[in-house]
Structures are given as C-alpha cells and as structure tokens.
Amino acid sequence: MFGLDAFHLARIQFAFTVSFHIIFPAITIGLASYLAVLEGLWLKRKNPVYRSLYQFWSKIFAANFGMGVVSGLVMAYQFGTNWSGFSQFAGSITGTLLTYEVLTAFFLEAGFLGVMLFGWNRVGPGLHFFATCMVALGTIFSTFWILASNSWMQTPQGFSIHNGQVVPEDWFAVIFNPSFPYRLLHMSIAAFLSTAFFVGASAAWHLLRGNHSQTVRTMFSMSLWMAVIVTPIQAVVGDMHGLNTLKYQPAKIAAIEGHWENKPGEPTPLLLFGLPDMEQERTRFAIGIPALGSLILTHSLDKQVPALKSFAKEDRPPSAIVFWSFRMMAGLGMLMMLLGVISLWLRYRDKLYTSRPFLRFALCMGPSGLIAILAGWVTTEVGRQPWVVYNLMRTRDAVSAHSDLQMSISLGVFFLVYISVFGVGYSYMMRLIKKGPPPPEQFALDNADKPHSGLISSAKEPR
C-alpha cells in the first residue's frame, strides 16, 4: 500500500489506533474525577446545579467510556497480532503490568460504572457517590500501570536478559523507572487539563448561544479555575520531564531541538523554526534564539545540549517529526496559559461570562488539550525510535511476519471502522453537549434525606 512495507504499515496501524484510543481515556480520566467532585459538592451543599451538571456530563462520560473500552480492547490484542517479536521478548514485563492494570483498574471501572450510570434509583446517595469515586480511582490506577509500562520501554531498568527474553529482577525498579514519575504526572495533569478545556468550550458554546443559566456558568467557571491553577503546574512538570529525558534519552532531546552539532564554547540556541533534514544532517531555515536552548535544558548559559551528530546514524530519531510535534505541544500549552491569565482579568472585571471574544477563544481551545496530548505522545514515542524498548530492541525486530497485503487490508479496515464508528460517536457526543444540562429545578428536593428520588420522573422520560 503506497509503497510501504508490512513493517511500516504495522507502525502506522499502531500509531493510528493508539492515537484514536488515547483521546477517550484522556477524557475519561478527567471526567471521572470531575464527576466525583460534582457529586461530592452536591452531597455537601445540596445545590441542585451540581446534580444537573452530573447528569449532563455522566451521559457524555458513558458514550466516551464505551468507545474507550472497545478501542482499548484492540490495543490489548494488537501487541500479539502485529508485534509478536516484542511480545515474546518483553511480555514478562509489559504483559505483567497490563495484567495489573486489568485487575486493579479495568474491573474497578467497569464494576462500578453500571451503578454510577444506572443506579440512581437503586442505591442510596452515599453508595452512589462511592461508586463514582471507585470509577475515578480506577481511571487513576489505569494511568499508573500503563504509564509504568510505557516508561519502562523508554527507560528500562531492573531486568536481565536470558535466552532472548527479558527477565524482571526487581519489580520496584521496573515500575519506578527513571522516567515514570515525570511521565505519570505529566500525562495525568494533561488528561485533567484537556477535560477542563473540553468542558470549558462546551460552556462557552452555550454562553455564546445566550444560555446564561447558573449551571452553564458554574461549569465555565470551574473549568477556568482549573486552567489558571493547573496550566502553570503542567509547565513546571513538563520542564522536569524534559530534563529527565535529557539525562536518559539525550538523542530524543537532540532530535526535538533539531540540534546537529556542538561547536566548542558555544551554548545551544533554541530554534523557533526550522526544517530538520535527516539526509543532509542539518536543520534548514533555522531561526533561533542564541543560548536559550542551554538555558532551558541545562539551566545554565554555557553548558551544551547533546547534538544529533554525536549519535550513530542508525540510532537517530526522526527529527523532522519530533521537532514540530514538540513545538505544537509547547505552543498549545502557552495558549492555554494565556487563556487562564485573561480569564483572571475578566473575572476581576466581572466580564467572564459576557466577553464574546473571550468566549470564542475558549470555544476554539476546546480540543487544545487533546491535540497537545497527541503531539506530546508523538514526540515521546517517535523520539524513542529506532527502538521499541530503548537501547534493547529495535522496532524493526519487534514486528510480526505478516505479508504486505495482509497489513494493507487490516490497516484499511481499521481505518474505515474507526473513522466511521468513532466519527459518528463524536457527533453523538456533540449532540449531547448541545442539548445542554437539564434544568436544576428538577433536582431541587423537599426531602433532603432522599436526594435521588428527584430522578424518578426524569428516568421515565423517553430518551
């Protein structure tokens, strides 16, 4: 297909399916915690606005969760179908961590999801809140294990190799490998932030359409507080993650920076623009700020950042991709911070809900978190190349021996199915968002002891 061999088709299939998949868990992780917060606030303050927001977002959560489950199932089997070399080499670690993810996270989420979505009339409010919290906890556990697994592939330790198979020697070292804490923190925050921007954009859409109900305002305000407080934290965590990568995967940093060689005594510039060229071993049309690269990556003005030419040609990650994916992620991060700062100013001026340019800005930023997540993962995964397990196994040695034809058909089929099913799914999610939160009055109760009785009427409404 298009002159690509089975190996490249398998890589494209993995990249494509995992990119589609990650969008769903990212929103699931964020929304689950958001729902837990909403329900907690509702139980504490008895304000029906929170209950209405819960009702609204739990429906979107359900649609999103279903798509996450089925697209994740594909991932769990794709290691075996397309990457059998990797599976038998590293399954003793990757498979084990995946098993822990299933045991501690997937079952927890799925087991309590039913009660959370459909159990309002069947369990008391306390137990219902417990179910929501368990689902949220499950999403966090899931993040923990899958990132431990991915981080081990980036910075492997705690193992030996016998008969062409990885043998784990020290599980603590395997799980808490050098890049894991940073990646875990960076991705968890990213999931929270992308959800906040997604929720904020939904509120902005309703505000722009003249729906100024308290529910919509609360939703907008909460998501902007997240943006204000969490975006700067993310910037700091991202910086720490970068320093960690510099220490353990210097070639990745060199590729991200499009930085080819160090001259004695010259600090590394930060390139703002450029077209890295792997053949010519230089970055064309480079526009940079002198010494800023050194300042950011070594926190000094004279130390140098490793250069691509100091790595063997066959060990260099494709700079042209990661150079731009990284800049996309960082650029979106700066826009998010800008949105947070403006929101503080508008809040102070009491124009948060009425400034149309700002509402439009917030609307446009709706997918920004998700795009930044994708760009970030492209950076870290492509930046690991040509290795599948860093310095241990090359991606080329990991692939199954399928024919070009079979891989072409399989890629084509998954492409069609994903685009149609998840494309339509997204359109349904948008429809749910456009419907807006139900009026909070229906959750306002005379009997505070039985807060869930208010739902009986709504549950019987036809959908």
Place this chain on the structure above:
Amino acid sequence: MGIDLAVMWFFIIVFATLMYIVMDGFDLGIGILFPFVRDKHCRDVMVNSVAPVWDGNETWLVLGGAALFGAFPLAYAVIIDALTIPLSLMLIGLIFRGVAFEFRFNATPAHRPFWDKAFQGGSLLATFFQGVVVGAVISGFPVSGRQFIGGALDWLTPFNLFCGLGLVIAYALLGASWLIMKSEDPLQERMRRLTPWLLLALLVVMAIISLWTPLKHPAIASRWFTTPNIFFLLPVPGLVLLCSLAIWRTARSESYAHALPFVLTLGLIFLGFSGLGISIWPHIIPPDITLWDAASPSQSLGFMLIGALFIIPFILVYSFWSYYVFRGKVRHGEGYH
C-alpha cells in the same frame, strides 16, 4: 518450591476465559437473538437487561488476553499472531456492538435501525470468530523455534468454522435463558418457546464436535478413550444430558423459578468448556508446546500471582454486588437511561 506457578496461571487464564464465556456469552447472545424479536420495546428491555453489566463482562476477555501476554508471552505471541485475522474480525464485531449500547439511545431516530443492526451483526461476528478461535486452538499451531510458521489463513478450516457456528448457538441459548430470568411477557414467552430449539441445536453441535475432535486428533482421542481416563471422564457427557433435560423442563413451564434455565445453561456451558480443557491440557500451544515451555520467568508469574490472588476475590465481590443491585425483572419504560 511446592507450587507450580505456570500451572496456577494456566488455571487463572482458564478461569478468566470461562468467566468471559458465560458472562459475555449471554450479553452477546442477546445481540444474536435480536432478529427473533422485532418489537422496539422488547429490544429496549433486552439491551437494558445487560447495559449495566456488559463492560464488566467484557473485561474478562481483556484479563484473558493480558494474563496470556504476561504469563505465557510465547503463547500470546504465537497464538495471537496466527489468529490475527479472526481476532481482528472479532474485535471489529465487539467495537460495533459495544458502541451500539450507547449509540442506540443517542442516535437520531433515522440512525437507530442502523445501530440495532450493528448490535446484532457485531454480536454475531464477534461470537462466530470467538468460536473459530476456540476451534483453532484445539486444532493447534505449527511452530518452529519461537515463531509461528503457518499461513495467515490456516484457521480457515471446516472444523474451526463449525466451532464458530457452535458458539453462536451456545451464546444464543445463554441469552435466551438470561432473558427468561430478566424479562416478562411477551418477551419471556418468546424466549421460552425459543429455548428448547436452541438447546436441541446446541446438543447436536456438541455431539458433532465431540466426535469430530478425537477423530481429527489421535492424541485427544487417546486421552479420552483409554482406561482409566474414560471412567473419570464418562460423567461429563452424562451430566450434559442431565443438565439439558432440566433446562428443557424448566424453560417450558412457568412453575419453576425463572432463574433456573439460566443457571442450568451456565452448568451446561461449563461442562462443554471443561471437556475442551481436558482435551488440550497441558499444551498451551497445541500440539507441541506445553505451558512450561511458554511460561514467563518465575519473577513475573510470582509477582502477578500475588496481585491476582489478592484482587480477584474483590473483583468477584463487587461484580456480584453490581448484579445484585440490578436484580429482578427489567420492565419496559423502566429504561435505565
């Protein structure tokens, strides 16, 4: 070391697979039964009877896959690689029917019939290819060194396709008996009339597979039909007949507890499945590779086992609790949505 970790993991994987077959079996069965029920409200009841639990049911399949990956990486690499095509088709089936749960309710009226078809077709596709996978595992895989050396279409044999058909009927029976338990007339009545036919069909299929397998694989024949094994194994077909008689009676009459046909069907499926386990033991990649050859290092098996033994009981408790919360009949209009 007194415990054989590889054997324990073999049993955990068999357990997960069994849990998957019985639990996702009935909710896939509901999709397979869609063509027999035209009424929109009845279909809503069918879907709502499993909507709160299907996610958890499907998780057993993920556990089976993940545990195979972690505990027997070689088996995972060889089997999944060899079965890429049927497994991909199964996954595509699961995608369509999985999203249909939510999409049926979220779709515009014009789209709804499409998602009904997706639910039905996806369930059928997923079940059929799961059956093909089971057949292919019985049939075995050619392996050289640590690589699968067969072709991409090796699974396409009459025996494997017949196993696919067999599983479709088995899941349909699970679905029908589940609905006897969870629904009221007219849906219940419809299922009561359907159940004996499905049961008969399943018995025929089981009989054919039971004859076909030993004929095709002399090793399996010698396991079953030599003394003393035959004396230990003889009760299996006897119990199958006993279970079937009981299902026949309890499904046709209102006077028994409505849960009985379902419970008995679970027993029947369990017996069929244990027959399969007896046939392939102790090979995890039949016919040559034993589970000890394919096992992960003991450091992995041991570490996973701690988690599994500690966590699986909790999983069983809260899964059971979830079923308990949603116990009783699902009535029309009571839509959980």
